[in-house]
Amino acid sequence: MNYWLVKTEPSLYSITNLKLDKVTLWDMVRNYQARNFLKSMEVADFVLLYHSNVTDANGVYGLAQVKKVAIPDPTQFDRKSEGFDSGSAHDAPRWWSPTIGFKEIFQNPVLLHDLKKDSRLKQMQLLKRGNRLSVLPVSETEFNVIILLAKETR
DNA sequence: GCCAACGTTGGC
DNA sequence: GCCAACGTTGGC
Numbered sequence: 001m002n003y004w005l006v007k008t009e010p011s012l013y014s015i016t017n018l019k020l021d022k023v024t025l026w027d028m029v030r031n032y033q034a035r036n037f038l039k040s041m042e043v044a045d046f047v048l049l050y051h052s053n054v055t056d057a058n059g060v061y062g063l064a065q066v067k068k069v070a071i072p073d074p075t076q077f078d079r080k081s082e083g084f085d086s087g088s089a090h091d092a093p094r095w096w097s098p099t100i101g102f103k104e105i106f107q108n109p110v111l112l113h114d115l116k117k118d119s120r121l122k123q124m125q126l127l128k129r130g131n132r133l134s135v136l137p138v139s140e141t142e143f144n145v146i147i148l149l150a151k152e153t154r
Numbered sequence: 155g156c157c158a159a160c161g162t163t164g165g166c
Numbered sequence: 167g168c169c170a171a172c173g174t175t176g177g178c
Contacts, residue, residue: 007176031161052176112177130159132175 003143004041005048005060005126006100007134015049015062015105023101027073028083030095034135041066041098048138048146050126051109059111060146063103070096106150120145 006026008014018024029038041047047064051057072093075083088094115121125136138146 009176033161055178058177130176132160134175 001140002040002042002045003048003138003140004037004045005050005136005138006064007050007052009053010051010061011053014051015064015102018049018062018064018100018102019105021102023067023099025071025073025097025099027075027095027097029073029097029134030083030085031133034133035094035096037133037135037137038098039070039096041070043067043069046103046143047100048143057109057111059109059114060106060150061109062105063147063150064100065103066098067101068099070098073097108150108152110146110149114149115146118145118149 010016013024026038029035043066045066047066048060049062049064051059051061072090073083073095074097075081076085076088076093076095077090078084083095085094115124116127121127121142124138124142125131125133126138
């Protein structure tokens with residue numbers, strides 16, 4: 001069992017969209033390190049959904065779970081898609097997408113500000129200087145702390 | 155809108 | 167293989 005955090009711009013795709021869709025293929029990731037993390041996701045892994053590029057409100061907004069391991073991202077072969085990659089061969093796809101399913105929208109979103117001030121989360125990959133990766137591993141401890149913060153009544 | 159961080163591209 | 171230029175991410 002592994003724990004992950006994926007970033008998304010809510011104006012493009014938010015936890016609410018995932019709730020409506022129930023499941024979604026996590027496509028369009030075009031960074032090799034992030035791709036490697038996507039490929040190592042296993043069914044039932046938990047995935048924290050992080051909203052980025054929100055004025056004053058970046059943070060973890062909900063929880064998802066891996067439903068299917070990664071398949072080749074279909075957008076890389078689609079000429080009409082922004083994700084099209086002419087350098088990717090069908091027999092050796094570059095980009096991969098797991099399917100994730102909706103679990104919950106947090107009662108209290110755990111904002112970036114809250115993550116930063118919690119001493120138990122000092123080691124979080126997300127908080128490392130300049131980390132722009134859109135898919136990151138989260139430790140079990142960090143995951144549990146974030147879930148606790150999300151359930152806290154404030 | 156600005157800008158730091160950093161990944162990618164391409165000339166040499 | 168080096169590295170400058172460029173593009174993107176994402177916090178503020």
